[in-house]
Amino acid sequence: MTSTAELAPARPGTAERRPARPPRRRPRGVDAVPWWLRLVVALVALYFVLPTLFVIPMSFSDSTTFSFPPEGFSLELYRNFFTDPVWLTSLRNSFFVAVVAAALATAVGTAAAIGLHSLTGRMAKLARTVLMISIVTPGIVLAVVVYISFLKWHLVGTFAGYALAHAAIGVPFVLVSVTSALSGLDPKLLRASASLGASPLRTFARVTMPLISRGIVTGAVFAFVTSFDEVVIALFLRSPTFQTLPVQMFNSVTFEVDPTIAATSSLVVTAVTVLCLVPLLLGSRGKNRQEP
Amino acid sequence: MTDVPRTELPRTVVPRTVVPRTVVPRTVVPRTDEPRTDEPRRRAPRPHWLLLVPALALLGVVLLLPLAQSFLRSVGAPDLTDEHYRSLFTDGVTMRVLLRTAQTALLVTVIAFALGYPYAYVMTRVGPRARAILLVVVLVPFWTSVMARNYAWILILQRGGPVHEFFALFGMDVVLYGSVTGVAIAMSQVLLPFMVLPLFSALSGIDRRLLLAARGLGSSPLIAFWKIYWPLSRAGVTAGLILVFTLSLGFYVTPALLGTPQESLIAQLLAQRTTQLLDFAGAGALGMLVLVVTLVLVAWANRIGGTVSAIGVVATSSSKEQR
Numbered sequence: 001m002t003s004t005a006e007l008a009p010a011r012p013g014t015a016e017r018r019p020a021r022p023p024r025r026r027p028r029g030v031d032a033v034p035w036w037l038r039l040v041v042a043l044v045a046l047y048f049v050l051p052t053l054f055v056i057p058m059s060f061s062d063s064t065t066f067s068f069p070p071e072g073f074s075l076e077l078y079r080n081f082f083t084d085p086v087w088l089t090s091l092r093n094s095f096f097v098a099v100v101a102a103a104l105a106t107a108v109g110t111a112a113a114i115g116l117h118s119l120t121g122r123m124a125k126l127a128r129t130v131l132m133i134s135i136v137t138p139g140i141v142l143a144v145v146v147y148i149s150f151l152k153w154h155l156v157g158t159f160a161g162y163a164l165a166h167a168a169i170g171v172p173f174v175l176v177s178v179t180s181a182l183s184g185l186d187p188k189l190l191r192a193s194a195s196l197g198a199s200p201l202r203t204f205a206r207v208t209m210p211l212i213s214r215g216i217v218t219g220a221v222f223a224f225v226t227s228f229d230e231v232v233i234a235l236f237l238r239s240p241t242f243q244t245l246p247v248q249m250f251n252s253v254t255f256e257v258d259p260t261i262a263a264t265s266s267l268v269v270t271a272v273t274v275l276c277l278v279p280l281l282l283g284s285r286g287k288n289r290q291e292p
Numbered sequence: 293m294t295d296v297p298r299t300e301l302p303r304t305v306v307p308r309t310v311v312p313r314t315v316v317p318r319t320v321v322p323r324t325d326e327p328r329t330d331e332p333r334r335r336a337p338r339p340h341w342l343l344l345v346p347a348l349a350l351l352g353v354v355l356l357l358p359l360a361q362s363f364l365r366s367v368g369a370p371d372l373t374d375e376h377y378r379s380l381f382t383d384g385v386t387m388r389v390l391l392r393t394a395q396t397a398l399l400v401t402v403i404a405f406a407l408g409y410p411y412a413y414v415m416t417r418v419g420p421r422a423r424a425i426l427l428v429v430v431l432v433p434f435w436t437s438v439m440a441r442n443y444a445w446i447l448i449l450q451r452g453g454p455v456h457e458f459f460a461l462f463g464m465d466v467v468l469y470g471s472v473t474g475v476a477i478a479m480s481q482v483l484l485p486f487m488v489l490p491l492f493s494a495l496s497g498i499d500r501r502l503l504l505a506a507r508g509l510g511s512s513p514l515i516a517f518w519k520i521y522w523p524l525s526r527a528g529v530t531a532g533l534i535l536v537f538t539l540s541l542g543f544y545v546t547p548a549l550l551g552t553p554q555e556s557l558i559a560q561l562l563a564q565r566t567t568q569l570l571d572f573a574g575a576g577a578l579g580m581l582v583l584v585v586t587l588v589l590v591a592w593a594n595r596i597g598g599t600v601s602a603i604g605v606v607a608t609s610s611s612k613e614q615r
Binding site for chain 1: 429
């Protein structure tokens with residue numbers, strides 16, 4: 001292959017060291033991605049996206065069963081959702097639990113990430129592993145052991161129980177995003193701040209904090225969504241007096257065939273999608289803020 | 293990363309998380325065990341450990357203490373016994389359910405591999421914009437509500453649903469709702485990121501010119517793939533396979549909603565022992581078994597070069613993209 005092909009980027013604006021496609025000598029490229037592979041990827045992409053979109057047409061149906069395809073067009077299910085106290089209470093519970101859990105997870109997770117950032121050694125590694133372990137613990141195991149202990153501590157079916165459990169599973173997300181923000185932080189800035197006479201606390205408030213705020217917001221959003229959507233632990237911690245939205249959705253599928261879940265699903269999917277776009281949009285803005 | 297003036301530092305700073313050609317770091321947790329040449333020396337005595345206390349306390353109350361309590365109960369503390377662990381192997385039910393769970397996990401892994409490998413490969417072959425789109429698409433199921441996703445799968449797989457109708461065109465009566473296959477299809481949709489991300493990370497490190505060289509030396513594309521590309525991608529494949537298999541073991545909601553009680557999986561058995569039979573010691577023992585198997589396998593996958601947390605990857609790639 002000629003080296004000129006190496007120098008020309010495959011597309012304008014790609015600043016990556018990828019061997020460019022070799023010059024075409026035959027009608028079809030020597031090293032092109034074959035069409036059938038593109039088709040496979042398109043189908044797999046549909047498999048990722050399509051199933052969830054099914055709930056949206058269902059939510060405008062006016063039948064009272066789960067039958068597909070949806071019949072008629074009405075806003076009946078949305079009206080159900082917004083007028084039924086059971087659904088509304090679950091929504092309110094979910095929202096407040098998620099807010100408190102995310103706040104708690106963000107506070108302790110950010111502190112831990114900052115602490116770990118300047119710690120090295122075996123103990124620090126162990127601490128990090130402990131904080132990250134809930135991400136790989138099977139949800140059902142976590143739910144069972146939490147349930148058994150919380151029964152004893154009278155936390156089952158309480159707001160505090162939900163918030164504590166959900167905060168704990170939110171910590172890893174905060175830890176990861178804040179750690180990554182910190183790793184992009186130039187330590188010289190902290191030194192500059194200190195040399196100009198700022199106390200460590202002031203340096204943190206005026207230099208570190210603004211620079212890692214995006215990481216903190218990202219972590220908080222992930223912690224919120226994780227809690228809002230969490231269903232396994234929630235199923236175990238529920239009580240007749242306190243349950244969250246996913247638990248009510250679970251009930252509506254298993255015990256009471258309640259098509260309102262279609263409307264709920266559409267609303268939740270839309271809300272969570274919007275929320276998840278926040279970190280992405282934040283990420284695409286001001287990518288090079290660390291540049292001097 | 294900024295350029296470091298040579299005058300200021302005796303040694304060059306190693307950029308810690310710069311991974312060439314990819315937005316996916318190989319591991320979620322940035323290495324903290326290398327010497328920080330760029331840290332001011334006099335900050336050593338500051339009590340950084342105090343910052344860890346709240347987080348460790350929270351995890352202690354919600355995770356470590358309950359785990360310890362369940363473990364102690366399962367070994368019959370204070371007088372030690374292994375009966376709960378022995379009965380897992382001898383009660384006839386647990387092992388059968390465990391085997392069925394492993395079979396389901398295997399099916400999920402096969403589906404995820406078959407779909408994930410070409411997907412990850414194409415991700416390495418497109419431009420950065422298309423790659424970002426493909427990455428977001430992978431994570432869509434991950435961020436759609438668990439219950440909404442499972443409800444959607446019920447609609448799709450149920451009798452009279454689109455899948456059933458599709459097979460009816462060919463005169464077949466296939467209802468995947470209430471079958472292990474249906475459960476596996478729904479599970480692999482959400483587990484695919486764990487296959488795609490380690491794979492993508494491995495595949496993007498492969499030099500394509502090796503393939504072109506092979507072609508130039510007269511190899512067919514298939515042979516070139518099999519002899520060169522495949523062996524080089526094997527670490528990512530292994531990591532993805534282990535991760536997906538492992539994470540399949542703990543699924544509760546999907547089998548509970550899409551499967552049948554007659555074909556329950558280990559998570560359902562665990563839930564049933566806890567809430568219906570109130571056999572906390574037996575549930576504790578089973579939970580410990582599932583947990584240990586999971587952690588061992590995940591640690592193994594991580595060692596080979598997998599990414600444990602897809603979210604971590606997205607969080608890191610979106611908050612700090614380095615090209």
